[in-house]
Amino acid sequence: MSATTGDANEAAIEEFDEALRGELIRPEDPEFDEARAIYNAMIDREPALIAMCEDVTDVAAAVNFGREHGLETAIRSGGHNGPGLSLVDDGLVVDLSEMTGIRIDLDAMTVAVEPGCTWGDVDHATHGFGLATVSGIISTTGVGGLALGGGHGYLTRRYGLTCDNLVSADVVLADGSLVHASETENPDLFWALRGGGGNFGVVTSFEFQLHPVDTVVAGPMFWPLDQLEPTMKWYREWLPQQPEDVYAFYLVAEVPGDPFPTDIHGEKVCGLMWCYLGDGDVDDVLGPARDVAEPLFEHVGEMPYPALQAMFDGFYPPGDHWYWKGDFVRELTDEAIAAHERFAEVPTPQSTMHLYPIDGAVHDVDADETAWRYRDATWSMVMAGVASDRDETERITDWARDYWEALHPHSAGGAYVNFMMEEGEDRIHATYGDNYERLREVKAEYDPENVFHVNQNIEPAN
Numbered sequence: 047m048s049a050t051t052g053d054a055n056e057a058a059i060e061e062f063d064e065a066l067r068g069e070l071i072r073p074e075d076p077e078f079d080e081a082r083a084i085y086n087a088m089i090d091r092e093p094a095l096i097a098m099c100e101d102v103t104d105v106a107a108a109v110n111f112g113r114e115h116g117l118e119t120a121i122r123s124g125g126h127n128g129p130g131l132s133l134v135d136d137g138l139v140v141d142l143s144e145m146t147g148i149r150i151d152l153d154a155m156t157v158a159v160e161p162g163c164t165w166g167d168v169d170h171a172t173h174g175f176g177l178a179t180v181s182g183i184i185s186t187t188g189v190g191g192l193a194l195g196g197g198h199g200y201l202t203r204r205y206g207l208t209c210d211n212l213v214s215a216d217v218v219l220a221d222g223s224l225v226h227a228s229e230t231e232n233p234d235l236f237w238a239l240r241g242g243g244g245n246f247g248v249v250t251s252f253e254f255q256l257h258p259v260d261t262v263v264a265g266p267m268f269w270p271l272d273q274l275e276p277t278m279k280w281y282r283e284w285l286p287q288q289p290e291d292v293y294a295f296y297l298v299a300e301v302p303g304d305p306f307p308t309d310i311h312g313e314k315v316c317g318l319m320w321c322y323l324g325d326g327d328v329d330d331v332l333g334p335a336r337d338v339a340e341p342l343f344e345h346v347g348e349m350p351y352p353a354l355q356a357m358f359d360g361f362y363p364p365g366d367h368w369y370w371k372g373d374f375v376r377e378l379t380d381e382a383i384a385a386h387e388r389f390a391e392v393p394t395p396q397s398t399m400h401l402y403p404i405d406g407a408v409h410d411v412d413a414d415e416t417a418w419r420y421r422d423a424t425w426s427m428v429m430a431g432v433a434s435d436r437d438e439t440e441r442i443t444d445w446a447r448d449y450w451e452a453l454h455p456h457s458a459g460g461a462y463v464n465f466m467m468e469e470g471e472d473r474i475h476a477t478y479g480d481n482y483e484r485l486r487e488v489k490a491e492y493d494p495e496n497v498f499h500v501n502q503n504i505e506p507a508n
Contacts, residue, residue: 066098066099068098068100068144072095073092073093082139084125084126084127084130084132085365086128087366087367087436088368089130091134092136093133093138094117096138097140097141098144099142099144100144101145105142105250106222106223106224109219109222109248112138118138119500120140121190122139123142124188124192125364128368128369128467131501131502142160142250146160146162147159147160148163150172150175150256152175156253157171157256158252158253160251161188161190161249161250161251164185164186165182166355168189172256177257177258177259178256179256180206180207182208183295183358185359191243194239194243195463195464196208198404200351200355201257201321202402202408203290203408204257204291206406207241207408207416208254209418212236212254213253213254214227215228215239215251217235217239218247218248219247219492220247220494220497234488235491235492237415237488239417244498244501245485245501246489247493248498260351261351262323262351264321265320265349266318267332267343269315271390274383274386274390277335277338278386281318284334286403286424291324292331294321295318295319295400295401296316296401297318297319299314299316300394301343302396313342315343317341332346362396367434367439368430368432368442369431370465371429371449372462372465373450373453373454373459374458374459374461376424378456385452389448394432394433397433399427399429402425404424404425409422414480417478419477420458428465429446430446431445460476460478460479461476463477482504485504486507489507
């Protein structure tokens with residue numbers, strides 16, 4: 047009997063393998079290293095078993111096998127989880143990447159999405175009908191992790207969080223049963239799924255509300271880094287006063303190579319990434335930004351929404367090394383802006399800081415309506431140290447931590463759960479605030495033995 051497979055003997059593993067429609071991958075299999083690779087190359091974990099699930103029955107069988115044989119079980123959708131909580135050493139990975147079905151209901155204006163889809167898959171399917179739902183800013187991100195953590199992106203000021211657009215979900219629970227969650231069926235579970243992460247079960251189908259989104263006016267505008275103070279002070283006052291059709295996240299970065307002009311390659315910059323959904327003159331929207339400081343570079347124009355969603359994909363391919371930390375921010379004080387100035391010179395070309403707006407429609411939902419708590423925050427901030435070279439790991443980690451530590455005293459206290467590494471129970475508690483105890487009660491109802499604990503874990507109430 048192998049210590050890496052709990053109390054499962056070879057006969058039990060063979061029986062499990064035969065029951066799966068998908069493939070069961072083990073460390074000795076030639077495809078093992080490819081199957082265990084995730085987006086963040088800083089994470090290097092070796093599961094005992096990887097169950098490549100093809101349908102709901104496979105998912106239920108995998109959950110049951112892991113529980114019955116005492117295997118630590120991780121759930122993998124797109125594999126973008128920063129701290130690598132879609133993998134586990136010496137345990138079972140329930141891999142959902144083969145489950146990629148999408149079904150659009152034009153009458154209801156909804157889309158049903160299986161958890162192996164990326165947001166690029168969803169955008170491709172919905173864009174042909176001039177529709178979209180709220181997602182992030184990189185199209186290779188998996189649907190499951192982003193949606194369950196809350197989800198924010200270019201459409202957030204207008205249409206809220208991804209979890210605000212979740213209509214229903216099918217969920218395999220810790221006991222292997224399948225339930226439906228919505229406002230009217232298992233409403234407490236539905237409440238918890240909207241921001242509570244993967245603590246409560248394995249979602250095998252998400253149903254999202256769609257919105258009319260086709261061509262947008264979008265793209266980057268950069269200023270020299272020495273313009274950070276005046277531009278960030280302007281941004282903090284200007285954007286919250288704009289209509290919800292106006293979106294721009296603030297960034298610090300280093301200008302990469304192509305497709306940017308040669309004369310600005312390697313320049314350290316601050317700037318905005320725009321997305322305008324309105325039909326007014328875009329120059330009226332961009333004019334104030336041009337007035338506050340002369341842009342070093344600007345390329346804002348009409349494009350299909352999926353093209354905007356995929357704009358960062360080439361800059362952030364799988365296999366880079368990541369370390370990130372985040373916080374919610376209610377107010378950008380002068381002291382906070384001074385701290386941004388101090389750390390804004392990024393250590394590598396891929397490293398960056400983003401301030402994502404989470405006002406507008408997000409504020410129309412009460413703090414206790416979903417598990418996602420910070421409805422009074424204005425921005426979701428992330429410091430992402432990123433490098434293609436493993437030797438840069440210490441440098442990017444130190445930069446992200448030092449930057450975060452300087453800004454954290456000016457934050458709202460908690461963070462977007464998808465911008466957290468493994469930071470401990472206190473950080474998770476701070477992230478959910480007054481909703482934390484209710485989440486523990488829901489956890490106790492649906493996963494009392496904490497089977498699903500390889501995540502930003504919420505322990506069940508006693």
